[in-house]
Each structure stands twice: as structure tokens, then as C-alpha cells.
Amino acid sequence: MSPTNPRPSQTDSPTLSAPNAHAGPWRRCLPLAFAVMLFALFAAGCSTTSHQTAAPSPEATPAAPPPAGSPTAAAIAAAPVTPAVAAPAVVPPAPAAGATDLQSTLGVSYRLQEGDTINIKFDATTNLNTITKLQLDGAITLPMVGEVKVIGKTTSELRAELMRQYEKLLKGEEITVSIISVTSCVYLSGAVLRPGRIAMDRPLTLMQGIMEAGGFDHNKAKMSGVTVFRVENGKQKIFKVDMRRVMSGKTTDVFYLKPFDTIHVPERTFNL
Template identity: 35%
Template sequence: MLTPEPRSRLSVLRQSLRLVFLAVALLSASCQTPVSTQLPQEAGPSKRVTLASGDVIKLIFSGAPEQNQSQKIGADGKINLPQVGEITAAGKTVAQVQAELTALYKPLLRNTDVLVVVESGAIHVYMAGAVGKAGPLVLDRPTTILQAVMQAGGPNQFGNMRRVQVIRLVNGVERSQVVDLRPTLRGQATRPFYVRDGDVISIPQSAF
């Protein structure tokens, strides 16, 4: 016995709607949207745990002061030292570099104690949106969000400084916060918001 045509059409319609809802759910689950929240704030600029390209480190040899020197970690993540050659410093902690240098200089020096001090650390942030120069920005000193925006050429004619978005990786999760920079630009006393290594700073366009 054949099913009446209206009922058949209704079944097809219901099945189509279920497929549409399923597709929307899968698409939503696959999208990675930063969680909007209040980013952790600190009294001053943060310090990275590991070294990175662009950092300047000072090497102090307690048993051979003539070997003392400052080295800038190259784009390849390495430093080049007399007698031992190139070693990789980027991605390692200061303690790890000290231990590696101590082991390398052990056959060469009587006192192999080596102290590694970070003289200046490079901070890599990424500028996006309605800014003069979008793209990666390398900072060699503690920098606030406003200073980073200005170093990238400032907002363009469409830039909205009221809703500057900062995206930051916190405990493996991308989190974002919207910051209003207008009070600072007007000369009001505001708490400085320092950028961290890896931050993405996005300036949206004004609606009008």
C-alpha cells in the first residue's frame, strides 16, 4: 500500500531539516573562536620562561673573565661562541643554556661556571585590522598595547580605538579582551596594559 503523497513530503522535509541542523552543529563545533574574558593583569611587563630569537644575553665566565661577552640570539635561534662554536639558545630556559655551556667548556676551562643573564628580551606580537602596518611586530623592551599600536603606524582613518581586541594564549586556550584606549589618548590616568610575547592585537573598523 502506497503512503499518501502529503505525508511523504512531510517526512522528506523533516529529514532535510534534521540534516541542516546537524550540519550547523558540526560547523559550529569546528570553529575555533577565542573565549572572551578578562585577561590576567600584572603590575608590570611579564617575563618569558624561554629564550627567543632577538634576545640579547650576557655570558659571564667566573674563571675566565676575558671570555665575558654579550650575544644576540640570531634568527636561526643560535649563538656563536669562541672555542665551542654554535649552540641553539632559542626555546631553552636560561638554566638549560647555562648547563649546556658549562658542559661544553668543561674540557677547556679550569673553572667552568657560566652565568647567563638576559640583557634585553624580544617580544613578538601580531598587529591586525585597521592599523597602519599590519603583520608581525618585534619589540625589544616592555611595551603597552597603545605603544605597540603606535609603533605599527597607529590606527588608520577607519580604526576604532574604543574596541581594540587583544588575543592571548592562556593555559592552552586562546582568550580575548576588548580594551578601550580612548581614555589614555585623552590624557586620563589609566593602568598600563602590557603586551606579552605572542599576543595578537586587532583594531576593528568604526561602524561609520
């Protein structure tokens, strides 16, 4: 019996299986899926990059340095805080220096005369303040009290008179009287270097008046017999002054001139 070769069965013989009918479409989709994945990754990367570069961080921009001379934060913090204070009270202006000096020059015994300009000041009732130039009649007219005799009084005497007259009208009112200027003239004749009229825009003593006229003519002047003529209340008064005693310091009396005085320096009878 001849050996027979067994016929291989289908299950025993190695055969190549045909591709799965369902695998074909999936394989075809793989490239498309891969492309979609790459596109998604690319879009995510662009979104992240755009978010990171959209606006710079505040820390990325350095602060501008303060201008030269500007206070630093530390200096501002260390600076003391000045508390608010009330506005200072309004202080009335002080009298003009010229008026104060004039009053000092005249002294407390100086008596008001024609041509003087005075300032009458009320401490509270300022609408009554008066500046006036004294006229020949010697009187001034003031609100509420009328006419007041002024010439011949010192400023202290005039103040006392005004305080008395206003006492019942203005309770507790303070009044001051000061001399602002003295404006008039005096006349000189005789043995002076420049006889004639001189302005009297400030208080003048007899000695100062003579100096304004250039001084004595020492070749002629009789200094012991200087005469001052003055008209007061319609009457003439005559004053004799020994200027030798004044110039030698033997007397401390001061003779003040008044407006429109006439000073005569006689000449010596003998040239001694």
C-alpha cells in the first residue's frame, strides 16, 4: 500500500488571512485624525502665545525717576505735619515813623499852633477819625460834639478835652491825638546872612530858625538882644532872648517858634 500524503486541512496550513473588510475605512481615516490633532495643538499654542504677549506686566515697565529736587517718598513720610492754625488777627497799622519822630522832636510840652496838621483817632469808632489842619481861628469841628478849641493846647490837653466831651456819647472809647506836620513860615530880619522868609515845615527852635537864614552875621549881630514878635489873639507879643546864653549852654530853655513869627537880630551899636 503506497503511502498516501495526507491532505492538509485548511486549519493546519499556514495561510495569509485577507485584510478585514472593516479595517479599510479606519486606515483611511488615520491621516485625517492625525492632521486634526496637529491643528488642535497648533491652535492651542497660538492661543497661549497670544495670551502671554497681550499686555506687558506692570513690573516690566520701570518707573520714571522723579524730577530733580522732588521730595522722595521717604522724605515726604518723614516730613512733620504742620497743624492748621487760625489766621492771625488783623493788627492796626502802626503810626507812620515820621509822625512818631515829629512828636518826639516837639516834646510833650509843645502847644498846637496855626498851620499844624493833627490826627485825631478813635480806637473803636473809626468813622470819627479826623485829620485836620489848624486854621487861624484855632478851632476845629468834630462829629457829635461840634466846635473844639485846639490852638494853644498840648496834644495831651486836647486828648483830655476830647475824652471828657465824648465820655457820655461813646462809652469806653479811647482817643489819641498826634501831630502829623507843621507847615507855615517865619520871617527873619537884621544881622543874619540871608534875611527874609523861611518855610516852617517842621518844628523849629529859635536857634534853628536863625541857622535856616544862614546864621548870625558875626561882624554886626548883637546876639544878646534877639527879639521875636508874635501875634496871638489879635495882640502882639514881644520876646527878648539872649542867644549868647543859649549858644554857650548857660541855659537849657528851648524857645520854639510859631507860624508867622518875626525874628529880628539887632546890630551892635559899637563894634567891640
